[in-house]
Amino acid sequence: MHPVRPHAKHAKHLLLTALFSAILSACGGGNDEASPPPPMPDVPADPTLADCFGLTAGTAYTMTDPDGGSTAGKVLVVNETFDGTARNGLVEFAGATDTRSAVTYWSPESNGIRFWGELDYDETGTAQTKVVHSAEFLLPLTLQVGQSTVLKYTDTSQQLTGAQAGQTDTQALAQQWTFQAFDTVTLGGKTFTNTCRMQVIDAMSSEDGPTTLWFAKGFGVIHVRHTNSAGQVVEESTLNAVTAQP
Template sequence: MKFPRTKTLLLTAAVCAALAACGGGDDDGESSPTTPVAPTLANCLGIAAGVKYTMTDPEGGTSDGVQMVDEPFEGVTRGAMVSLEDATALRTSAMYWSEQSGGVRFWGFIRYDQAGVAETKVVHSDGFLLPLGLQAGQAATMSYVDTVSELSGSNAGQTQAIARQETWTFEGFEALTLGGHAFTNACRIRVVEAGNTTDGPSTLWFAQGFGVIRFRHTDSAGQVVAESALDAITAVPLEL
């Protein structure tokens, strides 16, 4: 995932109109207390269109903007995490993912040139599906093919297919306070790309509605080469 959203589908149980309809209850009419639902990986990977924030520049410059949107990718409207240059409206990348019945499907991304023109489109094959049933400490290895299309510049029109394999390890939930906001159940995921002898593992922190709120990339020697984190929230829908 070259750095690298989905609107999480909230599955709700039907509420019974009467205790008898649920198969019984106390004679005095008092209902049993409900058990809090434990957070899952799915809680971290939802996208809330309209969320906006900034993230620190890995090179120490002006913070870069991030905006969560719903927009077409490959003919279908999907959730997207859009990165903006120096918190302007100039796009640098847009990454697309959504929840499917078997997990979270990562669809691909678009890179933009310095003028904000779409330069390269990468479409992931259906092997890039992260199972939502992963528990802390568990890993999933995903094999997929990237179809890389050059959209502009001297290589416009060229296309190539690249086979990839990545292992995503769900390391667990983590409480983070970033930009003055408490993220109580961020999901920390470690990503390793097979056959990549230059780059080391990456660590991504996902938060419900916000996408990736922190990341850290390392080289093959384990040294941190780039990291960033949310530093200010500029817009949040009321439902969050």
């Protein structure tokens, strides 16, 4: 990310103006009625990792069935309380119903993409498990295309319902995240520019293959592909329709 330095730019502009005035003075002056120079064209800002992970509450879309079925699953971006604080999250629903199946919370912070945790729901839409990630589950903003990082963190899982309600368990985890590319993709009739293609693999086991995810600004995950250790695609889901975009 390139910092904006308005005072430095203004100083440079004044320096150029003074230089230009000196040249005109040496040439005997200038034409007071001369047309002002045309405005400089806007230069698009470089895409950033943080852009891809920003979520816009109210955005909604559907994803194809990862098992190849015909029922698309609903997805909604929310801002709601998780672990005592309002967080942006990505809610997945059971197929085309309004019954929640899972929600994952994350946000771009000053030093990285912070993954906060998730809630899993039973078939009735009742939250049954809460998972809170430790502070180490932080994807650094300094990660560049082509680079990898290993995130070592701890999950604390709490049972919310049933006979084991209140029981907690902890688990140490490690994932390798690789920032593969900025991609422009067209899905569901919409073109998404500069999506972040991330490859994630369990750094503690070689049994499973990597998962590739495409993150789009405002939307979250719009394409996900799971492969086995042999590189074969075992599950894949893509955005196939945008239903709400604030």
